[in-house]
Structure formats: structure tokens, C-alpha cells
Amino acid sequence: MDKNQFRIESDSIGEIKVPVDAYYGANSVRGAANFTITGRVIHKELIIGLAEVKKACAISNFEAGIMTEEVKNAIVQASDEIIEGKLHDQFIVDPIQGGAGTSANMNANEVIANRANEILGGKLGKYDKVHPNDHVNMGQSTNDSFPTAGKIAALKLGARTLEELKKLHEALLEKAKEFDPIIKMGRTHLQDAVPIRLGQEFHGYSSVIKRDIDRIEKALDGLRVVNMGASAVGTGINVDTEYLKVIVPNLNKVNNLGLVQTDDLVDGTNNLDGFAFLSATLKTAAINLSKMSNDMRLMASGPRCGFGELNLPPKQAGSSIMPGKVNPVIAEVMSQVAFNIIGNDMTVTMAAEAGQLELNVFEPVLLYNLYESIETLGNGVATFRENLVVGVKANVERCKQLVDGSVGPITAIVPHVGYKNAAKVAKIAIETGEPVRELVIKEGLLTEEKLNEILDPFAMTEPGIAAKHLLDK
Numbered sequence: 001m002d003k004n005q006f007r008i009e010s011d012s013i014g015e016i017k018v019p020v021d022a023y024y025g026a027n028s029v030r031g032a033a034n035f036t037i038t039g040r041v042i043h044k045e046l047i048i049g050l051a052e053v054k055k056a057c058a059i060s061n062f063e064a065g066i067m068t069e070e071v072k073n074a075i076v077q078a079s080d081e082i083i084e085g086k087l088h089d090q091f092i093v094d095p096i097q098g099g100a101g102t103s104a105n106m107n108a109n110e111v112i113a114n115r116a117n118e119i120l121g122g123k124l125g126k127y128d129k130v131h132p133n134d135h136v137n138m139g140q141s142t143n144d145s146f147p148t149a150g151k152i153a154a155l156k157l158g159a160r161t162l163e164e165l166k167k168l169h170e171a172l173l174e175k176a177k178e179f180d181p182i183i184k185m186g187r188t189h190l191q192d193a194v195p196i197r198l199g200q201e202f203h204g205y206s207s208v209i210k211r212d213i214d215r216i217e218k219a220l221d222g223l224r225v226v227n228m229g230a231s232a233v234g235t236g237i238n239v240d241t242e243y244l245k246v247i248v249p250n251l252n253k254v255n256n257l258g259l260v261q262t263d264d265l266v267d268g269t270n271n272l273d274g275f276a277f278l279s280a281t282l283k284t285a286a287i288n289l290s291k292m293s294n295d296m297r298l299m300a301s302g303p304r305c306g307f308g309e310l311n312l313p314p315k316q317a318g319s320s321i322m323p324g325k326v327n328p329v330i331a332e333v334m335s336q337v338a339f340n341i342i343g344n345d346m347t348v349t350m351a352a353e354a355g356q357l358e359l360n361v362f363e364p365v366l367l368y369n370l371y372e373s374i375e376t377l378g379n380g381v382a383t384f385r386e387n388l389v390v391g392v393k394a395n396v397e398r399c400k401q402l403v404d405g406s407v408g409p410i411t412a413i414v415p416h417v418g419y420k421n422a423a424k425v426a427k428i429a430i431e432t433g434e435p436v437r438e439l440v441i442k443e444g445l446l447t448e449e450k451l452n453e454i455l456d457p458f459a460m461t462e463p464g465i466a467a468k469h470l471l472d473k
Contacts, residue, residue: 007125018125023090025110031103035094042095042104043371045156048083049149050108054136055079056251061138064242071135074116087111095368100361101146109136139243143269143359144230150367151223155257157371158220161378165213168385172206175389184309184399185406192408195460198394205292212285219278224259227268233358234266272352272360275370279348282341282373290338293331300328308398313391330388337380344369410436412460417445
């Protein structure tokens with residue numbers, strides 16, 4: 001693109017210079033100049049979502065008999081090129097922008113109009129054959145086209161992140177099976193509690209990820225409800241009645257996302273709770289993943305002077321000064337992803353709350369943060385699975401050593417000797433370091449045979465054993 005040559009375009013503000021071979025126009029140039037906020041441009045999936053909306057609108061307006069076939073075909077071809085990934089460099093507006101997304105919408109309208117004019121033999125910037133407002137934006141407002149494109153982008157990004165979460169769920173289940181025979185100490189308050197199987201812990205991790213998957217799927221389904229046809233405030237002003245009937249079905253033909261038209265176009269235009277709900281589910285997943293990462297860092301701490309129950313895959317040198325040190329960098333980055341998502345959710349929350357009356361104008365910053373949360377969650381989960389979960393190993397001997405040396409198994413003896421006697425043994429064991437097993441026998445509380453039965457490692461990690469012995473008594 002020749003940045004030294006310009007054409008002159010005009011809008012309601014006045015005349016403005018536009019690079020001579022640019023496919024964008026006056027509105028895009030003003031938007032780019034006014035909103036130099038992030039140094040980035042709108043997300044590529046939002047660009048594609050806008051193109052899908054414009055394509056469906058052109059088809060619907062043609063079917064309603066208010067757009068010629070020639071103009072429709074040109075808009076469809078231009079939109080298809082953008083959907084395929086072309087002309088994305090012509091989208092120049094910042095993702096955080098005033099105007100409720102008008103700059104992004106007009107950027108799409110101008111690029112599609114200019115390319116459609118070119119297809120029909122016209123010149124860039126003339127708009128004599130296809131106009132950004134009169135044709136590409138026909139039957140629309142930014143207030144229905146932009147949020148609909150925003151939902152389309154979120155649905156596509158969300159599907160990819162869900163796939164990563166499902167892969168993680170399966171990987172955790174595999175580890176749960178692998179680790180099921182391994183007994184380790186369970187801990188509450190960071191203090192020794194009672195034995196647990198390592199496989200049980202990993203199965204618990206898989207269960208919480210499954211709930212996260214279910215929550216995110218439900219939230220994404222809520223975004224399939226769109227307000228196309230609402231126009232400016234939900235009343236459908238300047239919208240043809242036939243167009244209103246076919247716009248969402250035609251949009252589904254374009255992207256096959258299962259979109260449905262909202263029953264209340266006013267509600268669909270002024271409320272962003274669906275986005276806020278999705279963000280909340282992402283935050284919840286991030287919290288769970290960070291907690292899981294912290295657990296694994298603790299169990300892998302050491303390797304000599306910590307818990308040392310897990311061996312995480314070594315991924316990189318851990319120190320510029322301490323030779324041989326290997327840090328749990330994958331677990332650490334998963335927590336940092338979570339911190340970022342939690343912060344993004346606050347922005348989404350404030351943006352969803354801050355709208356007034358018939359429109360929430362803060363959708364641009366909401367989408368910017370929401371998309372970042374969706375993508376970073378998926379990316380974080382992918383590296384967590386690939387670089388940590390699938391390669392994590394159990395230090396079996398260390399797990400056994402800690403169980404054998406712990407006072408925790410005394411809890412299993414309580415139903416047989418009473419709480420007071422068990423507490424006495426526990427206190428002596430802590431003070432002297434003598435094993436619980438030896439002390440119980442020395443105190444004459446149980447026979448060795450009975451004690452072996454009670455302290456069977458697997459019996460202590462399943463319900464019902466103690467209750468059965470109480471019944472026997």
C-alpha cells in the first residue's frame with residue numbers, strides 16, 4: 001500500500017485523507033486516529049464474524065426484494081474473501097474504542113463496499129455501485145451486527161478452548177487410573193490427615209474439569225441467541241419484515257453455528273449478561289486450574305527437602321545461579337494465566353454493568369478481554385496437559401515413606417479403640433517419633449492381626465470399613 005498517496009473521502013464530520021489504495025475509508029481512518037489504545041486491531045475472528053453477518057444480510061435483503069442480485073453477489077464475494085482470511089490488514093481500528101463498536105462495524109462496511117465496487121469494475125472510495133451504509137449495512141445497526149459478530153467470534157474461540165479442556169479431562173482420567181494403586185498421605189490445613197490414593201486425587205481433578213466443561217458449554221449455548229433485526233434499539237426501525245424473518249436462518253447457513261433469534265429484541269440489544277456469564281465460567285475454570293497447579297507444585301516440592309511425592313517433567317533450567325535446579329514452570333504459568341483471566345472477568349463485569357438504557361456502549365472492551373480469556377485459557381490448558389500432566393510421575397517410595405511415618409492412620413483406629421485412646425497414642429507418636437502401629441500394640445489396644453486388617457492401606461481409602469467394624473463390636 002502506497003502511504004504517500006491519498007484520496008479524499010468525506011463523511012458527516014467533513015473531508016479526510018485516505019491512502020489511495022486502501023479498502024477502508026473515512027470512518028475507519030477516524031476510528032484508528034481517535035482510538036490509539038492497545039496498539040492492536042480487532043480480533044481476526046471478530047473480523048470474520050462481521051463478514052459473515054454482512055454476507056447473510058446481503059442475501060436476506062436480496063430475498064426480501066430490496067437489493068439487486070448484482071450488488072448482493074458482489075457483497076457476498078467480498079465477504080467470502082474476508083472469511084477466507086484476505087484483506088484482514090485493512091481492518092485498522094483498535095479493539096478498545098468508543099461508539100459501541102461503530103468504528104469496527106464501519107471498517108467492515110467500508111472494506112466490503114470497496115472490494116465489492118472493485119469486483120463490479122468501480123474505483124476504491126467512490127461507492128457509486130456499492131455503498132458502505134446504504135448497501136453493506138442495509139437493514140442493520142452497529143447495535144445488532146456488532147454484538148452478533150462478537151458472539152460468533154466467542155463461539156468459535158470457545159469451541160477450541162473446550163476441546164483443550166476435554167483433552168485435559170481425559171489426560172487426568174488416564175493419570176487417575178495409572179496412580180490408583182499408590183497410597184499417599186492426604187493433607188488438610190497443610191497438615192497430615194489420613195491416607196488417600198494418588199489416583200483418587202487425580203480423579204478429583206478430572207471431575208472438577210468436567211464441571212468446568214459443562215458450565216462453559218452452557219454459557220456458549222446462551223450466546224447462540226442473537227439480536228439480528230433489532231436495528232438501533234430493538235424496535236427494528238428501517239428493517240424489512242421479510243428480511244427480519246430470514247436473517248438468522250441465512251446467518252446459520254453461512255456459519256452453521258445454530259444461532260437463534262431472540263424473542264425480545266430490546267432485551268437482546270441492551271443487555272450483555274450472556275457474555276458476563278461466559279466470562280464467569282472461564283474465571284471459575286481458571287480458579288480450579290490454578291488450585292490444581294498449586295497442588296501439583298506442593299506435591300512435587302523438593303525434590304529432597306519438600307513433599308517429593310510427584311516428579312514433574314523437567315522442562316528448563318530453573319536458575320541462572322543454582323546448578324541443577326529445575327522449577328515447576330508449567331504449573332506456575334497455569335496460575336498466571338488464571339490471574340489474568342480473573343482480572344479480565346472484572347473488566348467484563350464492569351462493562352456489562354455499565355450500560356445505560358437501550359444500549360451498552362462498552363461492548364468493545366468487554367469483547368477484547370473476553371477473547372483474551374478464552375484464548376489464554378485454551379493455550380494454558382494445552383501446555384499444562386502436554387508439558388506436565390501427561391508426563392507427571394509418582395515417587396512411589398516417597399509416598400509410602402510418608403504414610404508409614406505419619407500419625408494420620410491413627411484416625412482409622414478410632415472406631416475400634418475410641419477417640420480418647422487414639423488421641424493418647426497420637427500424642428505419644430508425635431512426641432517420641434515411634435510408629436503408631438508399634439504404640440497401639442504396646443498399649444495393648446489391639447492385636448497385631450486386627451491392626452493389620454484395620455491399617456490396610458486400601459481399606460483406609462474407601463468408605464464403609466470403619467462402620468462395619470463398629471457393627472461387629
